[in-house]
Amino acid sequence: xxxxxxxxxxxxxxxxxxxxxxxxxxxxxxxxxxxxxxxxxxxxxxxxxxxxxxxxxxxxxxxxxxxxxxxxxxxxxxxxxxxxxxxxxxxxxxxxxxxxxxxxxxxxxxxxxxxxxxxxxxxxxxxxxxxxxxxxxxxxxxxxxxxxxxxxxxxxxxxxxxxxxxxxxxxxxxxxxxxxxxxxxxxxxxxxxxxxxxxxxxxxxxxxxxxxxxxxxxxxxxxxxxxxxxxxxxxxxxxxxxxxxxxxxxxxxxxxxxxxxxxxxxxxxxxxxxxxxxxxxxxxxxxxxxxxxxxxxxxxxxxxxxxxxxxxxxx
Amino acid sequence: xxxxxxxxxxxxxxxxxxxxxxxxxxxxxxxxxxxxxxxxxxxxxxxxxxxxxxxxxxxxxxxxxxxxxxxxxxxxxxxxxxxxxxxxxxxxxxxxxxxxxxxxxxxxxxxxxxxxxxxxxxxxxxxxxxxxxxxxxxxxxxxxxxxxxxxxxxxxxxxxxxxxxxxxxxxxxxxxxxxxxxxxxxxxxxxxxxxxxxxxxxxxxxxxxxxxxxxxxxxxxxxxxxxxxxxxxxxxxxxxxxxxxxxxxxxxxxxxxxxxxxxxxxxxxxxxxxxxxxx
Numbered sequence: 396x397x398x399x400x401x402x403x404x405x406x407x408x409x410x411x412x413x414x415x416x417x418x419x420x421x422x423x424x425x426x427x428x429x430x431x432x433x434x435x436x437x438x439x440x441x442x443x444x445x446x447x448x449x450x451x452x453x454x455x456x457x458x459x460x461x462x463x464x465x466x467x468x469x470x471x472x473x474x475x476x477x478x479x480x481x482x483x484x485x486x487x488x489x490x491x492x493x494x495x496x497x498x499x500x501x502x503x504x505x506x507x508x509x510x511x512x513x514x515x516x517x518x519x520x521x522x523x524x525x526x527x528x529x530x531x532x533x534x535x536x537x538x539x540x541x542x543x544x545x546x547x548x549x550x551x552x553x554x555x556x557x558x559x560x561x562x563x564x565x566x567x568x569x570x571x572x573x574x575x576x577x578x579x580x581x582x583x584x585x586x587x588x589x590x591x592x593x594x595x596x597x598x599x600x601x602x603x604x605x606x607x608x609x610x611x612x613x614x615x616x617x618x619x620x621x622x623x624x625x626x627x628x629x630x631x632x633x634x635x636x637x638x639x640x641x642x643x644x645x646x647x648x649x650x651x652x653x654x655x656x657x658x659x660x661x662x663x664x665x666x667x668x669x670x671x672x673x674x675x676x677x678x679x680x681x682x683x684x685x686x687x688x689x690x691x692x693x694x695x696x697x698x699x700x701x702x703x704x705x706x707x708x709x710x
Numbered sequence: 711x712x713x714x715x716x717x718x719x720x721x722x723x724x725x726x727x728x729x730x731x732x733x734x735x736x737x738x739x740x741x742x743x744x745x746x747x748x749x750x751x752x753x754x755x756x757x758x759x760x761x762x763x764x765x766x767x768x769x770x771x772x773x774x775x776x777x778x779x780x781x782x783x784x785x786x787x788x789x790x791x792x793x794x795x796x797x798x799x800x801x802x803x804x805x806x807x808x809x810x811x812x813x814x815x816x817x818x819x820x821x822x823x824x825x826x827x828x829x830x831x832x833x834x835x836x837x838x839x840x841x842x843x844x845x846x847x848x849x850x851x852x853x854x855x856x857x858x859x860x861x862x863x864x865x866x867x868x869x870x871x872x873x874x875x876x877x878x879x880x881x882x883x884x885x886x887x888x889x890x891x892x893x894x895x896x897x898x899x900x901x902x903x904x905x906x907x908x909x910x911x912x913x914x915x916x917x918x919x920x921x922x923x924x925x926x927x928x929x930x931x932x933x934x935x936x937x938x939x940x941x942x943x944x945x946x947x948x949x950x951x952x953x954x955x956x957x958x959x960x961x962x963x964x965x966x967x968x969x970x971x972x973x974x975x976x977x978x979x980x981x982x983x984x985x986x987x988x989x
Binding site: 419421442443445447448450452453454455456457458459460461462463464465466468483484487488491492493 | 777819820821827828829830831832835837838839840841842843844845846847849850868869872873875876879880
């Protein structure tokens with residue numbers, strides 16, 4: 396799959412394709428199907444597509460009704476709208492009631508660079524992690540986003556997946572397979588571990604290249620499932636490298652970094668440095684990459700965080 | 711429309727009395743719960759669970775069963791009484807309401823309690839969930855009818871009217887909303903807190919067929935439920951005018967009894983009133 400198409404397009408196409416093989420999949424949308432690209436599913440499976448307009452809270456509940464009747468609803472809108480406007484519906488009717496609803500948040504992180512902070516989703520992972528029973532997924536690239544569609548559909552329970560609006564560099568080949576709750580070691584190394592999710596995995600790979608120039612061998616873990624976290628993989632990395640960096644296009648508060656720190660505090664305390672948004676809404680930008688670089692999510696930020704982690708390890 | 715016999719009416723009114731007595735005892739024993747809104751829907755629940763709903767207590771997950779959503783989850787005790795008396799679980803379980811490890815939660819929990827279709831507690835969800843169930847049965851079957859019992863407070867919530875828009879769009883005649891319109895909510899009279907009137911006009915404007923009844927008149931309740939099944943192109947709302955705390959004089963029309971527990975003396979007086987109460 397080419398990295399020339401945005402991650403949302405890879406998701407939208409995969410969803411439409413999966414609709415061909417699983418007649419129980421239905422798709423709900425809150426007036427942004429041309430943006431989330433669920434329109435591909437709508438075009439191919441019009442009887443299983445329900446556009447309910449700008450009624451995010453009701454959309455989640457309609458999805459709940461479909462799930463209670465044995466169908467597999469994929470409920471779509473912008474991640475910020477889904478997790479904030481429909482937060483109580485998700486808490487009560489999806490998580491608490493354990494309904495088989497798949498919540499797909501488009502325009503994750505800063506990827507909707509041109510629309511600005513109202514449209515950014517920088518606390519969606521924090522909110523969804525705090526929902527008991529919720530699986531939280533942030534695929535690293537187009538291949539992983541596409542592979543996730545059947546996997547989350549066939550998992551029996553609530554799932555939240557965030558999808559970038561932007562073009563995300565390829566990390567995986569077409570041969571990649573995914574298993575919920577299992578992270579992937581995408582680069583070996585024993586000096587420091589870089590743990591990324593979503594669009595930050597590719598940046599971690601570039602940071603590892605830069606660190607190699609300094610003779611620092613960084614291990615890179617791609618963690619698509621932020622909850623439940625692959626604690627074994629991360630503990631092993633902590634034991635073998637002794638220092639870690641987390642990187643996410645999300646607030647540091649409550650996201651992947653928090654999850655990693657919570658896991659290590661209980662299992663194998665080690666220095667962790669966090670790359671993410673530092674208690675800020677950020678701002679509108681000219682393109683996703685420039686915006687991420689400007690707000691602390693650059694490859695250089697990851698490299699510097701790795702150096703800090705290494706210094707703390709040697710103390 | 712069926713003619714409902716005097717015997718049926720009498721039997722269902724006795725069922726409603728039993729629901730109220732159960733609720734009163736449950737709230738008193740537990741020291742918590744919501745008697746007012748449980749009493750206002752006793753006739754409605756009795757009509758549904760002991761006559762109208764197509765259900766089988768031995769098979770709570772029977773695919774063809776009618777679905778009942780208690781949108782006003784604070785009337786949990788009334789629902790639990792109806793389910794137990796209908797045979798979904800032993801009546802003795804009612805005494806365990808709210809105990810650690812018991813299946814009866816403060817508000818209904820679909821995972822824990824047999825016969826509870828959907829967990830509820832925060833208001834307003836039922837209408838949209840019912841729409842989803844209607845859409846699902848069109849795609850996959852089997853066919854059944856969906857009922858959602860809503861309160862004044864639930865109908866104040868934004869998500870209810872979002873769901874009403876969706877019900878109108880998809881013309882979900884599979885859905886009957888029953889509104890337990892007792893005009894009292896937690897903090898006071900609904901017409902003071904946040905008026906819903908003109909309510910009938912609102913539902914009609916939103917695309918619903920409206921049936922207006924006295925929700926304590928069993929014959930009207932039964933007729934309205936039958937009539938709703940004959941409406942084939944629109945969702946229906948039965949606006950049931952009710953009295954909060956119905957059946958106990960000092961609880962009637964009082965916001966205080968939305969979520970209050972009777973003292974020993976009040977309990978005895980309430981039991982006596984309910985036992986001699988005639989609709």
